[in-house]
Amino acid sequence: MEVITHIAGAYKIAELQADTVLLDNADNALQIFVDLYYQDYERVIVHEKNIIPAFFDLSSGIAGEILQKCSNYKMHMYIVGDFEKYPGKSIRDFIFESNKGKLVNFHPTVAAALEKFNQVK
Template sequence: MKIIAHNYKDKKLAEVISDEILIQNIDDALVLLGDLYYQGYDLIVVDESNLTPQFFNLKTKLAGEILQKFTQYQMRLVIVGDFKKYNSNSLQDFIYESNKGTQVNFVQNKNKFIEP
């Protein structure tokens, strides 16, 4: 795993780069969140491929539990990916509602947050 630091609207952003699934469960999410929180980051950007596929199955409640932790610590999370491939109306509604706010966002590309 590699962390690339960026500035975004006077905030410290952590772009997480990995070829592996980093978040398999709530504990993995808390470790990543805690590590980056204590390094002074305000926003974390991860690719959907770094999350277990169970995250995108809302029946597992994993997404809700993980996003609740990010909200508790007031750490913004941006998940980058192609979410249209998931044939779940519930997931699409969940993404739509999350994107109405600023705490957790699902985006197709990171360019909005990370500019060269």
């Protein structure tokens, strides 16, 4: 895993890059969040390809478990990717509602995620 550092406003943001799945369960997500926190990151950009596909099947519960870790540990996570391939109404509604908030957002590009981070106070 490679961590690319971005600065948006006063925030140091970690963009995770890897050729493999990084977030495949809540424990792995928590370990990554804790490691990043101790490196002074409070925000993370994760590419959709680095998240287990079951995350996008809300009935699996994986999304809820991982997002609960974000909430508990105040780690803002923006997921970047092509979400058009997930046509289900529940995931589409979930993405829409998440993007209204500040903690977890879904964006098509890293640039769009960074722009949103710049707007978040």
